Amino acid sequence: MARITESQLVLPALYxxxxxxxxxxxxxxxxxxLTEVMHPTGQDADILAGxxxxxxxxxxxNLKSHDTLQRQGYADNFDDGFKITPLGETFVLTHIDxxxxxxxxxxxxxxxxxxxxxxxxxxxxxxxxxxxxxxxGRLVTKxxxxxxxxxxxxxxxxxxxxxxxxxxxxxxxxxxxxxxGDVYGKNCIEIHHKxxxxxxxxxxxxxxxxxxxxxxxxxxPNCHRVIHKxxxxxxxxxxxxxxxxxRRAI
Ligand SMILES: [Zn+2]
Ligand SMILES: [Zn+2]
Numbered sequence: 640m641a642r643i644t645e646s647q648l649v650l651p652a653l654y655x656x657x658x659x660x661x662x663x664x665x666x667x668x669x670x671x672x673l674t675e676v677m678h679p680t681g682q683d684a685d686i687l688a689g690x691x692x693x694x695x696x697x698x699x700x701n702l703k704s705h706d707t708l709q710r711q712g713y714a715d716n717f718d719d720g721f722k723i724t725p726l727g728e729t730f731v732l733t734h735i736d737x738x739x740x741x742x743x744x745x746x747x748x749x750x751x752x753x754x755x756x757x758x759x760x761x762x763x764x765x766x767x768x769x770x771x772x773x774x775x776g777r778l779v780t781k782x783x784x785x786x787x788x789x790x791x792x793x794x795x796x797x798x799x800x801x802x803x804x805x806x807x808x809x810x811x812x813x814x815x816x817x818x819x820g821d822v823y824g825k826n827c828i829e830i831h832h833k834x835x836x837x838x839x840x841x842x843x844x845x846x847x848x849x850x851x852x853x854x855x856x857x858x859x860p861n862c863h864r865v866i867h868k869x870x871x872x873x874x875x876x877x878x879x880x881x882x883x884x885x886r887r888a889i
Contacts, residue, residue: 656723665720740768747872754835808859831856833873
């Protein structure tokens with residue numbers, strides 16, 4: 640796995656600066672916050688020899704020592720941290736839907752890094768979380784701000800994954816109506832997003848929906864919690880499920 644690069648930190652850092660009260664975040668707070676939203680693993684999380692820093696936190700510090708944000712006009716080095724500029728704010732706003740989707744879903748670290756590359760490479764092309772696209776059922780215009788999360792994709796997913804009107808947790812097999820009855824057990828299933836996927840202008844609506852469904856997994860809240868707490872990525876889900884089933888079989 641490739642190590643994090645400074646450019647992969649630019650958008651996440653600006654996103655966090657734009658969320659802060661006056662657009663300012665100190666370097667040490669930025670390290671904490673970036674770690675929280677990106678949760679680095681592997682070599683990036685290793686402590687550097689003879690230092691208190693990890694490879695990841697060192698890269699965050701480099702944003703300051705290399706003037707990375709300031710050189711691009713996105714933020715000013717300010718006291719012991721960074722202050723976002725109007726240009727930085729605009730840059731974040733261009734990708735705000737994709738960024739909020741990415742950082743509110745708690746995706747696996749490698750997927751977050753790849754998604755940041757996708758978003759950065761998109762330039763001025765429209766790039767929105769798929770869910771937003773499905774919620775509109777048509778191409779949305781670029782100046783649309785963060786909208787409420789729609790239930791449309793959720794309903795499509797529930798229909799898609801249901802058999803004889805029943806939907807089970809795809810990890811542990813739990814079935815709400817069986818346990819809680821049809822009244823209380825209704826609509827309790829949760830929908831997990833395996834990978835961050837985005838909408839591209841050249842995909843058709845049908846392609847979009849197909850890709851979206853492929854990316855979703857109906858799960859019970861317990862399994863969902865465990866998946867997110869452990870940052871279980873797309874590639875590790877099969878192992879996780881096998882493990883549960885092996886243990887149940889004992
Ligand atoms: Zn479950
Ligand atoms: Zn999830």
